[in-house]
Amino acid sequence: MAEVDIGMGKTARRGYHLDELSLVPTRRTRDAELVDLSWQIDAYRFELPVLAAPMDSVMSPAQAISLGQAGGLGVLDLEGLWTRHEDPDELLAQLADATPERALSLFRQWYAEPIDPDLVTQRVKEISAGGVYSAGAISPKRVAAMADLLLKAELDLLVISGTVTSAEHVSAKPEPLDLKQFVRQLETPVIVGGCASYHAALHLMRTGAAGVLVGVDSGHAATSRRVTGLGAGQATALADVRTARMRHLDETGVYVHVIADGGIGSGADIAKAIAVGADAVMLGSLLANADSAPGRGLHWGRSVAHPSLPHGLVLPAPATGSLEQILFGPAMSADGSTNLMGALRQSMASLGYESVKELQKAEMMVRT
Secondary structure (H helix, E strand, O other): OOEEEEEOOEEEEOOOOHHHEEEEOOOOOOOHHHOEOOEEEOOEEEOOOEEEOOOOOOOOHHHHHHHHHHOOEEEEEOOOHHHOOOOHHHHHHHHOOOOHHHHHHHHHHHOOOOOOHHHHHHHHHHHHHOOOOOEEEEOHHHHOOOHHHHHHHOOOEEEEEOOOOOOOOOOOOOOOOOHHHHHHHOOOOEEEEEEOOHHHHHHHHOOOOOEEEEOOOOOOOEOHHHHOOOOOOHHHHHHHHHHHHHHHHHHHOOOOEEEEEOOOOOHHHHHHHHHHOOOEEEEOHHHHOEOOOOOOOEEOOHHHHOOOOOOEOOEEOOOOEOHHHHHHOOOOOOOOOOOHHHHHHHHHHHHOOOEHHHHOOOEEEEOO
């Protein structure tokens, strides 16, 4: 990609967002019912290429079960309200009429409570008891301290997730986290992220991760770009990480799955994220609009309650339908926010592709 001169002695690459791209039809089409949306990571197969973001406004144990039964994977925030409070539903009921300002004040109180180790294992058991795969997310800074607890919880998949996660972290602590050593000692498949560049993704893949999350400040509730200056065009980031995956596959014979995390506001964005290189997508705000979402009409990220440097927003998330409507329709509007899987299926049918993996071959064009 050509570099752009910012000024004397400094250049930058042009990064593209998903909404700047279009999918180009080919010579073949197919019936929508002949499209297969399934994907597999490690030993786990899912009917939908959808993971729910580990955000308290999006996922509760009950909602994770509902998404799992629908064919996706719900990821619970293991540092969130469900592992800090015995009955978060009672707290979240206070959000029904709360302004974003009032909600932020409540969040800072609620997230100040310590994580209860017993609740971590209890929540995982609740999800597993629902007959679906269990997945939980932890930030890199807490991985080492919670390692034994995470093993005890018997998660099916572990997500190590931060705004930026690297394989090489310099720390003032005597023994900083060795991500490679940690990932390889677990029997549980690990997904790590976020990252947004070829080199960062390649190093994460070399830790032995089963998947990497791609996206920095690409979610609707994130303000990292404004607060810290960090960010990347999601389409360009996915394309770069796709190339890293190819190199890693050539070097090791191991295929690492790429998951687009953020920047997705419609079914069309899901199709384009996969076409650029993703194997699946992680959804936050779209699922926060489900009438059964735990956020009670609000949407926020983990970083919103940071006591000194928040880089997230509390956003309105009015209900657009049930979880089933958001995933499978019927759509009640033409904005692409409901019947997400129907839109993905129609995109693939119109392009002639039978599987999610084949969709990665799609031709794309930059909109001007």
